Amino acid sequence: MRELLPLLPKPSRYIGIEEGTVHKTPDAATLRVALAFPDMYEVGMSYLGQKILYAILNQRPDVWAERVFTPCRDAGAVLRERGVPLATLESDTPLAATHLVGFSITHELCYSNVLYMLDLASIPLRAAERAGADSLTAWPVVMAGGGCALAAEPLAPFMDLMVLGEGEEVMTELVDLLAAARAAGHSRSRFLDDARRIPGVYVPEFFEGSVPPDTVRNVPGTPPRPLLAADAGYTRVARRVVADMDTAPYPASQTVPFGAVHNRLALEIGRGCTRGCRFCQAGIIYRPARERSTEKLHGLLEECLGQTGYDDVSFLSLSTGDFSALKQLFLSTVDRCAQEQVAVSLPSLRVGSIDDEIMRRMAGIRRTGATLAPEAGSQRLRDVINKGVTEEGLLLHVQKLFEHGWQQVKLYFMIGLPTETREDLDAIVDLCRKVRDAAGPGIRRLQVTAAISPFVPKPHTPFQWERQLSLEEIRERIGYLLSRFKGEKCLKMRWHEASMSALEGIFSRGDRRLADVVESAYRKGAIFSSWIEGFDLAPWLDAMAEHGLSPSDYTRERGEDEPLPWDHLDAGASREFLLRERHRALDMKLTGDCRYGACHLCGVCDTKSSPSRLDKLPGVTAYANRTNLPQRDQQAHQPTLDEHGRVRMPEKTDKPPQISDELALKAGHYRIWYTKEDMAVFLSQLELQSLFERALRRAGLPPAFSRGFHPLPLLSFGRALPVGVASRAEWLAVYLREYRTADEVRRALDGGLPRGMRVTFVEELPVGRNTAPQPAGETFELRYGVDDARRETLLQAWRDFAAAPALEWTRETKKGPRTTDIRPLFRSIEVRDDGSVLLDMDWTELYVSPLSLARAVTPQAEIHEVHLLKVSQRFDGVARA
Structure with a gap:
C-alpha cells in the first residue's frame, strides 16, 4: 500500500511509525499476526484492547503482531483501482501473507466492515471457502474477539474461530498452538480441533443446526433450532476471565497515535460492573468486578507517562465512580499530574458517584461539560431497569456541578424500555426542566442536553427476551419528544439515528441466517454502518428480503422457554438469574450492587453454595469480586446553600484555571532543526504539534506553558510543509521552564522521534523573543x-x-x-x-x-x-x- 500513500486521504493513518510501534525483521518472526480493527484508524487507536494484545504478542521474539484498520471508502476505491491488497501498517505486508488475522468486534454494526477488509485483502470471506485444501498455509487463520463475540452468530460462518471473553491469556495459548501446528505441518482441521479445547475458544463450524429447515425458514416468527455440537463433548463454550487485574498485563509502552477519537492515556483501573442495570450487556459479560490495586496503578501511571508523553490521563472502567479507592487514587494522581500540566479525567461516572472534594479538584483542571445517565425520566421506569438513581440524587449531583462552575450538563435517556408509557416520555422532559431549574440564577451559558437513544435488547441480559420498538415506533416517539422540547429555554434534544438503532436491534439478537444478509448487504455497498455519514438502511432491508427474512423476526419478543441463538455461548450468568431479574423488573424490585452487598447468585463467582459456571483454569482459586476497600472511600455531601436556601454559585464561572508560576517560567528558548523523510513525510503540521509535545515530555525536557483557559506548551513551528514533501531542514522553536544547553536538548531528543525524523542541530534563541522569524x-x-x-x-x-x-x-x-x-x-x-x-x-x-x-x-x-x-x-x- 505504501506506494499509494500520496493518493490516499489522510495518509498518516497507514504509515505505522508512531511512538511505541514494534518493528522486527520479518524472517526472525515465525508467526505473523495482523490485529485488525473493523473501523478507521481514529476509532481503532482509541481501543485499549488492541494495544494490550499488541504489547503481549510483541514481547515474544517469535511473533510479530501488526495493526490494520479499515480504509475509508475513498482509500478502498484506490486500492481496488490499482489492484493493491490491504496490508499491515508496520511492514506493509498483505493480510493474505500473514498467519493469523484477528478482528476486534466491539459492536454489531461493524460486521460488513469485516468482510470489506477481507475482500480488500483478497482473502475468501467464508471459512468454508478457505478450508478447501485443509491446509494451515493456504490462508491465514481468521478469528474474532471482543464484547460482541458472545453473540456474533451472524459473523460465525466467516470466522475460523472466536475468542469469548478477555483475551490476554487465551491469545498467548492460541499463538503457541498455531506456531506448533505450522511447525509440525498439521492440517487446518486438526488445528481447529486442538484450538477448541482451549477454554474460551469457539469454533463455529463444529456446531450445526443453527437454522430451521428451508421448508419453514420463511414462516414468520419461526425460531432457529438450538445449535447442535458435532462433537458431543463440545456443546458449550464459556468465556475467559482474568481473575486478578494486578497480574493482568498492561503496556507501559503503548503505540501513541497521530490522531484518535480518544487520544490520551487510558489507565484501566478495573473491569466489570455489578450495579445490575438490566439493559446493560457489559454489566453481565465483564463480571466479576475486579479492581487493580492503587499501588499497582501508581506504578503504571509513572511508567506510562514516562514512556508515552501523554498530557491527559483517563481512569478507565465500566463504572469508574464505583472504584472503591477512587478518592485516594484520584486526589494523589491529580497532585502528581499538576506538576507537569497533565489533565486527569473520570469517564463513566454514575449519579452520586463522586463527592464534593473530587468535583472541586476536577473543576480546577477543566470545566467543559458533565454527562450523567438517568436512562429514564420517571422513577417507576428507573426501578424497572434497576438503575439505582433517584430524582433527588440526580438533582443533588447537578446542583453540586453547578456549584463548582459547570454550565453544561448532558443527560442520557433511552426510549422503548420495557413497560414504557407516554407518561414516561413526558417525565424525560419534566426531569430536564428540573435539572435546568436546579441551576438557579447566575449561570450565563446554561445548557441542558437530553441525548435520546432507542433501547436495543441485548443477549445475556435480563431483557434479552424483550421486544424492540419498530422503526416507525422509534420515529414516532422521537417526534413526540421533539414537540415537547420545542420552545424550552436552555434545553436541547439530540437523538441517535432511528434506522441505525433498528439495524443494531436486528443483529444484536441475530442467528446464522443473517450471515447471508451481511454478505449480500456488503455486496450492495453497506459498509461503515456505525457512521451516520453515508449510512443507508435500504441495502440491509433489501438483503433481508432476498433471503426471506424480516426485521420483526429478530426484534420480536422471545418466549422464556424458547431456544436462543447464543444459548451455547456461556457468559457465566445463568439463565435462571437472568429470568429472575426479568421478573423483578416487571415487579419494579431493585437488586443491590453485589460488589458492596449481598451476592445474588448470578453464577459468575464461586460461592459457598455453588461453584462458578466459568471454566476453572490453572492457578485460579476462585472467581470473585476483588476490591481495594470493603466500601467506597467517598461520602456524598449536600450542596452549599446561600441565605435564601438556593445553591451557591461561583462568583465567576468564566475564570480560567490557574497554573503555577513554575509552569509558565521561560528559562530557555531554542530552535530545534530536524529532518522529515521516509514515512514521516505524510505527517501533517497538526500531527507534528502533538508529536513534539509528547517527545519533549518523554525526553525530560519540560516545556513552559501559556496561561488562560487552555494552557498549552509554548511551541512555534516553521512554515507548514505540505503533506508528502520531505525535508532535511525543518525547525520548531520551544520555551523550556528549566534551562538546558543546546547540546543537552539535542542529546535528550536523540532517538526519540519517529523513523524518518532526527534532530540535526539545536540553537539557543533570545528568551525575550516570542516568535522565531520565518525564512525568506x-x-x-x-x-x-x-x-x-x-x-x-x-x-x-x-x-x-x-x-x-x-x-x-x-x-x-x-x-x-x-x-x-x-x-x-x-x-x-x-x-x-x-x-x-x-x-x-x-x-x-x-x-x-x-x-x-x-x-x-x-x-x-x-x-x-x-x-x-x-x-x-x-x-x-x-x-x-
Missing part, C-alpha cells in the same frame, strides 16, 4: 518517479518554464479562484544531469505550496510521482541546511 526563501530538490522517457518530457517542461517570462496559474482559495504569476516565486531553476531539478524559491512577497507549484509546471505528472525534498532555508540571505 527555501531550496528544494525535485525528482520524478517515472520512466526515462516521461522524465525527459517533464524536465523539458522545467527548461521551458525557466526560460519563460511568466506563467499565469489559477488556484482555488477560500475566497474563490485566484490567478497568480508564479514565475517570480522561483529565484533560480537548475535542471541537473542526474534527472533532478534544483528549485530556489523566493517567499518574500507570497508563499504557495511548493508541491502545488511543481504540479502547476508539470500537470501531466501524478501526485505520487512527484518527490520533493527541502534541502535548505534562507534567513536574511543566510542559508541553513
